[in-house]
Amino acid sequence: xxxxxxxxxxxxxxxxxxxxxxxxxxxxxxxxxxxxxxxxxxxxxxxxxxxxxxxxxxxxxxxxxxxxxxxxxxxxxxxxxxxxxxxxxxxxxxxxxxxxxxxxxxxxxxxxxxxxxxxxxxxxxxxxxxxxxxxxxxxxxxxxxxxxxxxxxxxxxxxxxxxxxxxxxxxxxxxxxxxxxxxxxxxxxxxxxxxxxxxxxxxxxxxxxxxxxxxxxxxxxxxxxxxxxxxxxxxxxxxxxxxxxxxxxxxxxxxxxxxxxxxxxxxxxxxxxxxxxxxxxxxxxxxxxxxxxxxxxxxxxxxxxxxxxxxxxxxxxxxxxxx
Numbered sequence: 001x002x003x004x005x006x007x008x009x010x011x012x013x014x015x016x017x018x019x020x021x022x023x024x025x026x027x028x029x030x031x032x033x034x035x036x037x038x039x040x041x042x043x044x045x046x047x048x049x050x051x052x053x054x055x056x057x058x059x060x061x062x063x064x065x066x067x068x069x070x071x072x073x074x075x076x077x078x079x080x081x082x083x084x085x086x087x088x089x090x091x092x093x094x095x096x097x098x099x100x101x102x103x104x105x106x107x108x109x110x111x112x113x114x115x116x117x118x119x120x121x122x123x124x125x126x127x128x129x130x131x132x133x134x135x136x137x138x139x140x141x142x143x144x145x146x147x148x149x150x151x152x153x154x155x156x157x158x159x160x161x162x163x164x165x166x167x168x169x170x171x172x173x174x175x176x177x178x179x180x181x182x183x184x185x186x187x188x189x190x191x192x193x194x195x196x197x198x199x200x201x202x203x204x205x206x207x208x209x210x211x212x213x214x215x216x217x218x219x220x221x222x223x224x225x226x227x228x229x230x231x232x233x234x235x236x237x238x239x240x241x242x243x244x245x246x247x248x249x250x251x252x253x254x255x256x257x258x259x260x261x262x263x264x265x266x267x268x269x270x271x272x273x274x275x276x277x278x279x280x281x282x283x284x285x286x287x288x289x290x291x292x293x294x295x296x297x298x299x300x301x302x303x304x305x306x307x308x309x310x311x312x313x314x315x316x317x318x319x320x321x322x323x
Contacts, residue, residue, distance in 0.1 A: 006048070056070060056079065070090055094314075098313070119261040120143050155178055156209070204229065204231065207234075220243045229258075233257065233259045
């Protein structure tokens with residue numbers, strides 16, 4: 001049995017997870033340079049363990065003829081060519097569907113709140129101002145309080161529920177749109193159930209927590225963003241493809257909304273190659289000269305506790321699957 005793990009910084013990987021993999025067979029740590037070349041003995045692998053920065057497409061799978069398992073410590077799977085993997089009989093092991101475990105992983109929900117506060121209080125831009133030697137012109141960074149504001153949550157699943165609790169603790173009113181959650185279930189959580197259009201119209205903050213599927217890709221259109229208040233903000237820590245391509249930059253350029261904070265970008269599943277095209281992305285270009293768009297590089301799950309816990313959980317699933 002051979003095993004390949006895509007870790008460019010092995011010292012950051014959970015030692016317990018590595019031990020679990022070593023109990024299965026030989027562990028090969030693949031460097032970024034080797035991953036780019038996609039050649040050599042490390043590709044004679046039965047199991048491939050990913051991090052989000054790699055897009056496992058047909059070109060990858062062609063180089064891994066013995067591959068039986070792809071393991072990814074994520075709920076989203078748009079960084080894996082699922083159709084090609086299924087065609088080759090490759091088993092996918094991920095966090096999707098493991099609700100009881102995921103209920104303990106709060107990092108993305110915490111990041112959502114962090115982005116919300118940073119955006120409405122202009123914290124990143126205020127810090128840049130101080131770094132440049134400024135101090136007295138504080139009015140440039142006048143922001144908004146969150147207490148008493150309405151947050152509209154699109155998708156009241158695991159993360160949506162966490163964000164709802166955090167928002168309630170800050171004195172916000174919480175409304176949500178989710179066809180899979182009943183009005184009575186939302187009421188028990190102190191959340192008001194509304195239709196999607198109503199949510200966009202009345203919310204001061206709209207936060208996206210929808211799982212990306214074929215059905216939800218492009219589900220929120222330019223027309224939805226046009227419904228928002230000009231004083232409202234959008235937060236997206238789910239997947240960029242849930243919002244129609246080009247709609248967010250138009251909403252910002254046309255000032256339909258006050259601002260946005262995003263942890264995701266269209267095309268980022270291209271992995272390492274995305275950095276080569278990032279500067280051509282309209283949202284990146286907009287952010288260079290505006291202080292109402294905050295972009296971070298898909299770091300919702302990038303907390304030590306969250307990453308180690310998920311790495312260990314996935315490693316244990318792999319171990320059980322290979323018995």
